[in-house]
Amino acid sequence: MGNKTRQLHRFHGGLHLPENKAQSSGSPIRALPTPKRLTIPLAQHIGTAADVVVKVGEHVLKGQMIARAHGYVSVPIHASSSGTVVEIADHLIPHPSGLSAACIIIETDGNDTAVADTLSADYTQLDPSELRNRIRQAGIVGLGGAGFPSFIKLNPGPNRPIATLLINGAECEPYITCDDRLMRERAQAVVDGAVILKYAVSAAECVIAIEDNKPEAAQALRDAIEQCHATDFSVVVVPTLYPTGGEKQLIKIVTGREVPSQGLPADVGVICHNPGTAAAVHHAFALGEPLISRIVTVTGAGVREPGNVDVRVGTPMADVIAACGGYTDAAHRLLMGGPMMGFALGSDAAPVIKTTNCLLVAGREELPLPQAPLPCIRCGACVDVCPANLLPQQLYWHVHAKDFDKVQDYSLFDCIECGCCAYVCPSHLPLVQYYRFAKTEIWNQEREREKADIARQRHEYRIFRLDREKNERAARLKQKQAALKSNKGNGDADQDPKKAAIQAALERAKAKKASVNIPPKNTDNLTEAQQQAITSADERRRNRGPAIATRPEDT
Amino acid sequence: MQFPVFSSPHLPAQSNVARVMGEVLLALLPGILCAAWFFGWGVLVNIIIAATTCVAAEAVVLAMRGRAVRATLGDRSALLTGVLLALCLPPLAPWWIPVIGSLFAIVIAKQLYGGLGYNPFNPAMIGYVVLLISYPRELTLWNPPTGIEAQHLNLSQTLALIFTNSLPAETTIDALTMPTPLDATKTALGLGQTLNEIKASPLFGHYGGVGWEWLNLSYLIGGLYLLMRRIISWHIPAGMLGALFLVALVFYASDTDAFPSPLFHLFSGAAMLGAFFIATDPVSASTTPRGRLLYGAGIGLFAYVIRTWGGYPDGVAFGVLLMNMAAPTLDYYTKPRVFGQPK
Numbered sequence: 001m002g003n004k005t006r007q008l009h010r011f012h013g014g015l016h017l018p019e020n021k022a023q024s025s026g027s028p029i030r031a032l033p034t035p036k037r038l039t040i041p042l043a044q045h046i047g048t049a050a051d052v053v054v055k056v057g058e059h060v061l062k063g064q065m066i067a068r069a070h071g072y073v074s075v076p077i078h079a080s081s082s083g084t085v086v087e088i089a090d091h092l093i094p095h096p097s098g099l100s101a102a103c104i105i106i107e108t109d110g111n112d113t114a115v116a117d118t119l120s121a122d123y124t125q126l127d128p129s130e131l132r133n134r135i136r137q138a139g140i141v142g143l144g145g146a147g148f149p150s151f152i153k154l155n156p157g158p159n160r161p162i163a164t165l166l167i168n169g170a171e172c173e174p175y176i177t178c179d180d181r182l183m184r185e186r187a188q189a190v191v192d193g194a195v196i197l198k199y200a201v202s203a204a205e206c207v208i209a210i211e212d213n214k215p216e217a218a219q220a221l222r223d224a225i226e227q228c229h230a231t232d233f234s235v236v237v238v239p240t241l242y243p244t245g246g247e248k249q250l251i252k253i254v255t256g257r258e259v260p261s262q263g264l265p266a267d268v269g270v271i272c273h274n275p276g277t278a279a280a281v282h283h284a285f286a287l288g289e290p291l292i293s294r295i296v297t298v299t300g301a302g303v304r305e306p307g308n309v310d311v312r313v314g315t316p317m318a319d320v321i322a323a324c325g326g327y328t329d330a331a332h333r334l335l336m337g338g339p340m341m342g343f344a345l346g347s348d349a350a351p352v353i354k355t356t357n358c359l360l361v362a363g364r365e366e367l368p369l370p371q372a373p374l375p376c377i378r379c380g381a382c383v384d385v386c387p388a389n390l391l392p393q394q395l396y397w398h399v400h401a402k403d404f405d406k407v408q409d410y411s412l413f414d415c416i417e418c419g420c421c422a423y424v425c426p427s428h429l430p431l432v433q434y435y436r437f438a439k440t441e442i443w444n445q446e447r448e449r450e451k452a453d454i455a456r457q458r459h460e461y462r463i464f465r466l467d468r469e470k471n472e473r474a475a476r477l478k479q480k481q482a483a484l485k486s487n488k489g490n491g492d493a494d495q496d497p498k499k500a501a502i503q504a505a506l507e508r509a510k511a512k513k514a515s516v517n518i519p520p521k522n523t524d525n526l527t528e529a530q531q532q533a534i535t536s537a538d539e540r541r542r543n544r545g546p547a548i549a550t551r552p553e554d555t
Numbered sequence: 556m557q558f559p560v561f562s563s564p565h566l567p568a569q570s571n572v573a574r575v576m577g578e579v580l581l582a583l584l585p586g587i588l589c590a591a592w593f594f595g596w597g598v599l600v601n602i603i604i605a606a607t608t609c610v611a612a613e614a615v616v617l618a619m620r621g622r623a624v625r626a627t628l629g630d631r632s633a634l635l636t637g638v639l640l641a642l643c644l645p646p647l648a649p650w651w652i653p654v655i656g657s658l659f660a661i662v663i664a665k666q667l668y669g670g671l672g673y674n675p676f677n678p679a680m681i682g683y684v685v686l687l688i689s690y691p692r693e694l695t696l697w698n699p700p701t702g703i704e705a706q707h708l709n710l711s712q713t714l715a716l717i718f719t720n721s722l723p724a725e726t727t728i729d730a731l732t733m734p735t736p737l738d739a740t741k742t743a744l745g746l747g748q749t750l751n752e753i754k755a756s757p758l759f760g761h762y763g764g765v766g767w768e769w770l771n772l773s774y775l776i777g778g779l780y781l782l783m784r785r786i787i788s789w790h791i792p793a794g795m796l797g798a799l800f801l802v803a804l805v806f807y808a809s810d811t812d813a814f815p816s817p818l819f820h821l822f823s824g825a826a827m828l829g830a831f832f833i834a835t836d837p838v839s840a841s842t843t844p845r846g847r848l849l850y851g852a853g854i855g856l857f858a859y860v861i862r863t864w865g866g867y868p869d870g871v872a873f874g875v876l877l878m879n880m881a882a883p884t885l886d887y888y889t890k891p892r893v894f895g896q897p898k
Contacts, residue, residue, distance in 0.1 A: 012894065017566065098560060174566070248894065261895040318556070327556065334558040335565060344560040367565045374572050374630060375672030379837040380788065381570070383844070388894040393842055394886065411893040419564025426570040427672075433562040 027307035038314030045147030047073030061115035080312035083108035117288030138284035143276030147355035156266035163269035170245035173338025183217035187224035193278030302331030302361030330363035382421035392421035576631035582777035593766035597646025608657035609637030656682035700766025736764025763822035778831025794851025829871035846889035
């Protein structure tokens with residue numbers, strides 16, 4: 001099935017990391033009970049936050065849309081269970097900033113009553129745009145980590161035919177096993193979802209790529225493909241190497257093609273989706289259920305019973321960890337995502353969102369606090385491991401000097417922030433942090449520049465306008481003077497333009513005065529009955545005496 | 556529950572500067588032992604003096620600069636500079652030679668530029684070249700290696716010579732020293748002798764000089780260890796030794812009487828020490844893969860040119876310093892193609 005004939009390729013660099021997957025990969029997915037309170041953030045991914053469509057006090061059903069997509073890069077948000085909206089307010093969300101943002105808080109009623117199904121359909125009867133719209137209405141975003149709205153990826157445009165749908169089951173980050181378990185236990189859902197995705201973009205083939213440390217998942221998928229006779233499907237086993245699961249890296253491995261710098265996978269005829277996303281698509285079309293739950297790996301030395309749990313979106317992380325036996329004494333740090341690209345959370349009060357693939361509660365030995373950095377010794381270990389083939393030490397040097405033009409010369413924006421460079425750095429430099437800082441600075445500068453450009457344009461236009469008005473005035477003046485001169489030549493006193501002008505001004509003033517006396521427009525052309533009504537009203541008002549304020553017109 | 560927040564990646568870095576320097580020092584061990592075997596106690600005395608001076612000088616300057624002394628000394632870079640410098644010096648040089656070289660290397664070439672990571676030139680080579688230019692006579696005080704019939708000094712005689720400049724009775728300094736094979740070759744060729752005549756001298760061994768060929772071989776072994784441990788990349792040694800070999804081969808092929816064989820070049824002087832331990836100093840070398848290859852090749856080329864036509868018997872140190880100057884330019888013009896950018 002393709003795997004033997006397919007020639008695999010390599011990307012530059014990469015790392016063999018301690019996998020640490022055994023802690024959680026052995027335990028089957030457990031569905032967590034619906035919590036008493038769901039905290040559902042309006043912004044759960046890249047793009048704009050959704051608009052609330054429910055009110056506090058309103059009763060909502062499981063799967064009911066509670067926030068509408070706002071703008072293009074946005075998807076709706078659904079209630080993860082039935083209950084009452086008790087609050088719409090800022091609440092701590094899982095975000096690297098550690099800030100709070102608007103959330104809908106639902107007190108669940110325990111009935112888990114589902115809303116009427118509007119999603120399920122026979123996908124073959126839908127045209128691609130309706131198909132995409134349903135995927136959007138189901139609130140489906142990339143479940144691999146970044147959470148980009150999936151329907152956008154499915155619309156590469158007419159000029160970019162898609163040859164390959166790539167299901168990214170690499171899961172290269174240490175500790176995370178949610179995709180592994182999903183592919184093992186729900187292989188059929190993944191394959192069925194992939195069939196729909198493949199149909200949506202008319203891809204010639206679908207490749208499911210899996211790292212060679214997950215043989216059970218690969219076998220489960222092969223069986224599922226065989227069982228449903230999916231055509232042009234293949235499972236490709238790729239070597240375990242971090243960051244193989246990077247979209248661009250995996251496309252290179254499987255197809256040998258490089259997504260152009262600043263480009264999209266569709267530019268090389270590929271679209272890439274996570275197996276979880278494929279399964280979510282299947283759920284929407286087969287069961288009519290929007291994306292309201294996901295599989296989360298809960299692992300690390302800081303949690304008593306590591307494993308994989310099926311969690312409703314909006315469940316507080318503390319509840320999830322409590323359901324996994326709670327914290328051990330070793331609990332030292334909490335991460336959302338893996339230890340290479342995930343971000344640290346200051347508190348477990350934040351809820352699980354659509355992009356929460358892993359909660360890593362690490363012990364002190366697993367993830368010690370960062371060590372004090374030393375100067376860069378330019379050893380170039382970072383160059384050897386960079387999967388984007390950048391020169392991390394040169395980038396660091398120029399970021400350090402805040403020379404942002406040079407930083408862009410060294411292709412900062414091709415950095416995928418995988419963290420390989422920092423992992424091998426003998427000087428313990430927080431390199432990725434430097435690159436993020438530089439990117440943010442450059443974005444800020446660009447925004448400032450745009451603002452300055454607009455201001456300059458407006459200023460220039462003002463100068464132009466003032467200039468034009470001045471010229472026009474000068475021209476009029478010239479004209480008048482010319483007229484004056486010619487009139488003087490005629491010697492006609494009655495035709496004196498000054499006097500004529502004064503006369504005209506007087507007439508204008510008179511007309512204006514007259515217009516002031518004109519009654520308000522809405523009392524023009526009144527019918528007899530209306531006029532009578534007004535008169536009688538005025539009469540009553542007068543009779544009520546001076547205590548009542550009179551209408552301004554009457555004074 | 557509350558947790559501390561840091562930026563990704565969260566996995567702890569696997570290496571550290573002290574470990575890198577430590578591995579290099581470890582890889583120098585075969586070379587040090589071999590040098591001590593062939594050239595006597597003077598080698599070890601040099602190492603002790605230079606290493607002590609380097610570490611002390613670094614500590615003093617760090618204290619003056621208000622930096623963390625103990626933590627910075629822990630990176631072992633000053634120690635390594637001292638050892639590398641000492642290994643370049645003649646074993647019978649008076650004590651103040653390693654002291655001056657070390658002071659210059661650490662204070663001027665390293666700390667005045669900002670310390671570890673900021674020095675544009677290889678500190679050990681700056682120290683060595685300063686000595687070579689300022690004290691040419693002292694830098695020729697090489698004793699004959701073990702295996703050659705001559706007077707060899709024991710420990711106390713060596714210490715007496717180095718620290719008090721007192722010779723054993725009825726000897727002169729000239730009787731105790733001997734030109735290095737590179738020096739002897741250069742002088743003899745200058746006098747119009749052919750290489751066959753020169754090789755007849757007892758100084759020469761199988762393919763290099765007596766002692767020197769073994770010394771270079773042990774540095775090669777240490778270098779291979781560093782490659783295996785991924786402390787250095789293959790680019791610089793391959794570039795340097797490859798260029799040295801190729802240029803030597805071309806001239807050797809043109810006239811075997813006037814130009815020594817490529818093998819002689821590879822196993823003489825500081826060829827192996829330079830290729831694996833000195834040119835690979837990351838701070839002052841080029842850092843891109845192609846840049847490193849060219850950087851190494853430049854050193855090999857300069858070493859050959861200076862050995863063959865220059866005023867000094869060996870040219871590795873000058874080659875390293877000249878290529879240090881070229882490193883930023885090399886880095887700039889040898890940027891690798893970034894993933895996804897046009898080929």
